[in-house]
Amino acid sequence: xxxxxxxxxxxxxxxxxxxxxxxxxxxxxxxxxxxxxxxxxxxxxxxxxxxxxxxxxxxxxxxxxxxxxxxxxxxxxxxxxxxxxxxxxxxxxxxxxxxxxxxxxxxxxxxxxxxxxxxxxxxxxxxxxxxxxxxxxxxxxxxxxxxxxxxxxxxxxxxxxxxxxxxxxxxxxxxxxxxxxxxxxxxxxxxxxxxxxxxxxxxxxxxxxxxxxxxxxxxxxxxxxxxxxxxxxxxxxx
Ligand SMILES: [Zn+2]
Numbered sequence: 001x002x003x004x005x006x007x008x009x010x011x012x013x014x015x016x017x018x019x020x021x022x023x024x025x026x027x028x029x030x031x032x033x034x035x036x037x038x039x040x041x042x043x044x045x046x047x048x049x050x051x052x053x054x055x056x057x058x059x060x061x062x063x064x065x066x067x068x069x070x071x072x073x074x075x076x077x078x079x080x081x082x083x084x085x086x087x088x089x090x091x092x093x094x095x096x097x098x099x100x101x102x103x104x105x106x107x108x109x110x111x112x113x114x115x116x117x118x119x120x121x122x123x124x125x126x127x128x129x130x131x132x133x134x135x136x137x138x139x140x141x142x143x144x145x146x147x148x149x150x151x152x153x154x155x156x157x158x159x160x161x162x163x164x165x166x167x168x169x170x171x172x173x174x175x176x177x178x179x180x181x182x183x184x185x186x187x188x189x190x191x192x193x194x195x196x197x198x199x200x201x202x203x204x205x206x207x208x209x210x211x212x213x214x215x216x217x218x219x220x221x222x223x224x225x226x227x228x229x230x231x232x233x234x235x236x237x238x
Contacts, residue, residue, distance in 0.1 A: 024098035031079035046070030076235035100143035104150025116152030160187030197225035
């Protein structure tokens with residue numbers, strides 16, 4: 001049944017139903033955007049502008065702490081940057097799912113994960129609970145779920161939320177993620193040890209900025225027994 005609404009009402013309805021955002025495929029076509037060809041970037045830091053990253057991981061701790069390789073869709077600028085922001089701030093879940101599926105395809109194309117590999121797990125990098133709650137979308141979980149459908153690798157929620165304030169110090173001590181480091185932000189979930197021990201874990205997040213978050217997450221996964229840790233992100237700030 002058609003319902004006639006005053007014209008001023010339609011934008012509010014569109015906003016409510018997420019109709020204000022185009023279909024992801026249309027947005028990608030309109031922007032003439034394509035993801036990068038496999039390994040057209042530095043496998044270590046994910047940057048296409050890398051001038052050799054020996055010792056260059058500023059703020060990320062020791063280099064061996066980070067993921068072994070970084071798989072990406074593109075640089076964090078232009079249309080891709082806007083989409084990443086809109087997935088989070090406009091709760092554009094359809095775009096998150098599309099980008100997650102592309103991450104899965106890129107992991108296969110790069111040979112980091114093979115289809116339905118029983119040893120591979122996708123681990124979303126958690127966001128602080130309060131922020132996920134306020135935004136209404138847990139972007140890395142959306143990305144990882146879509147990448148899982150594309151690859152057949154399962155999603156393992158191995159990392160807990162980051163905590164804030166004094167809890168950080170306590171969490172760092174209790175979890176022993178990073179002995180001697182007061183600022184550990186991730187809480188490894190002990191039950192995940194059973195799933196991850198000896199396995200290949202792939203961290204999934206939207207953006208790699210300094211690499212510090214991925215390095216810290218990778219440390220937590222190694223603490224849980226992962227034999228190899230890689231990372232897959234939508235975009236890399238370079
Ligand atoms: Zn590099």
